[in-house]
Amino acid sequence: MQASAMVQVQNSYREFVPARPRPALRDVSQAIAPAPAPRTACRPKDLSLLEGLDTETTRQVEELATARIRLKSGQTLFRTGDRFSSLYWIRSGSFKTVTLLEDGCDQVGGYHMMGEVIGTDGIGSDSHGCQAVALEDSEVCALPFDRVEALGRQNCRFQRNLHRLLSREITRARVVAMLLGTMQADQRLGAFLLDLSQRYQERGYSSCEFVLRMTRSEIGSYLGLKLETVSRSFSRFQREGFLKVERRVIKLLDRASLKRLVDCSQ
Amino acid sequence: MQASAMVQVQNSYREFVPARPRPALRDVSQAIAPAPAPRTACRPKDLSLLEGLDTETTRQVEELATARIRLKSGQTLFRTGDRFSSLYWIRSGSFKTVTLLEDGCDQVGGYHMMGEVIGTDGIGSDSHGCQAVALEDSEVCALPFDRVEALGRQNCRFQRNLHRLLSREITRARVVAMLLGTMQADQRLGAFLLDLSQRYQERGYSSCEFVLRMTRSEIGSYLGLKLETVSRSFSRFQREGFLKVERRVIKLLDRASLKRLVDCSQ
DNA sequence: CGGGGATTTGACACATATCAAGAGCGGTGG
């Protein structure tokens, strides 16, 4: 069961059909983004599952997460309908999750970066309800879920961490629903950028200068907008002096105004 | 800790300020809805947490859920910011959950009926991220979460059930986000009605004739629409012969057409 | 019987989608 789970995972990312490679942006992203955070500072944020664990349990979790999976930009980690057996802990890079509806229409349902765990929606139905695609060259660890559960039965702090992780996922999805249900285009994009900014900061990167890993179209899909609308909102933000945008490079200049726009529906 | 948790809960629903009582609809709802399902048929659907448990563990779960809390229509079970200590298992009646944003703008984030468990968003932050309001006279059981976790450590089937429950909550929230992000007004309302229909059926009630527990305004909030738009969509559905609507009483006449409308963006 | 909320419906305004054109950039092949 354990072994077959691992095989399953490997198949899942190996059977990949090399889709259109993603735009490179090598120079820009290398130059600007990941000024790698000091290892120690980054560590505690690494994985919420590790918070507050004794060294022995920490060791066990890390042992559980030994096998690394490398994905090139554009590759799929798991697909809708794939049998669920593991959660995936993103060690480097970033992913989008795409939800597909029966009629073929799809939506980007989430953007996930280093340190986060994806695949949680598969627990309930034993198969993944969405597709995870690498937005850049990335590395993940598979966390076989039976072993995660076993560890949860054994260590109650770890158990709590797992539950918090799942619960936060619920909260996050609710916040997105809130955003889609109540906000206008500008506010949605603003909220998205501020969220990104905060998550980068938490990971030790610059909070006011970062590179978008998604196209306008993907961002639009995530925010329930069309790509043209996203582009126009970016332009408006730049015109108003809230930020500077150059293709995918974002510099936040006036976070306060952006926050005001998002917070109060004005 | 256990005891204080219970006190907390009791305070939470007792300190209630009797808001405007909800419209009664007593006659209609009594007449139409709950043709009470046979107890045996209903039982397995009662609580997904109980699925597949041995009798001893089932007993333990039921023991854990002894204290019943009664709420009148319009009363609040928990509020945003309340300290989290328990999940709540809805034994009868129904609830809406309302998410509040900092700026006071709020949104109905969910509709929950008999058999479902609410309060899961509190696990991650130790305080509730939304407010739960009874949509009719209702009864819930508090499930103190430490004891739920303890039982999870002890019984791996129960643990799995808990994880499935949390995961399904994630999936459900994602589906709502999908709905809000990609569908138009008619489709959203159609999807909402079909979802209700299915959930009533699963509980042994009629799937084609039911009473809405929410106002047009609440439905609109849930679907990211204004109440007028909801009303217009209802009228359109009726005009097209998909259903018959009379205030809050819905009779689905042509489920197939409704489903077609929802599925294919036409 | 009167008052207040829920609901419906119409007219109009506005935000966003749609359609269309063009510019910028990167990659590829001659």
Add this chain to the structure above:
DNA sequence: CCACCGCTCTTGATATGTGTCAAATCCCCG
């Protein structure tokens, strides 16, 4: 090296779906 291609992104003109405002009706409730 340049020309070409494909893709992303931007911007404009217009169409459309919903929101907004307003009025009337219905129903429940005191």
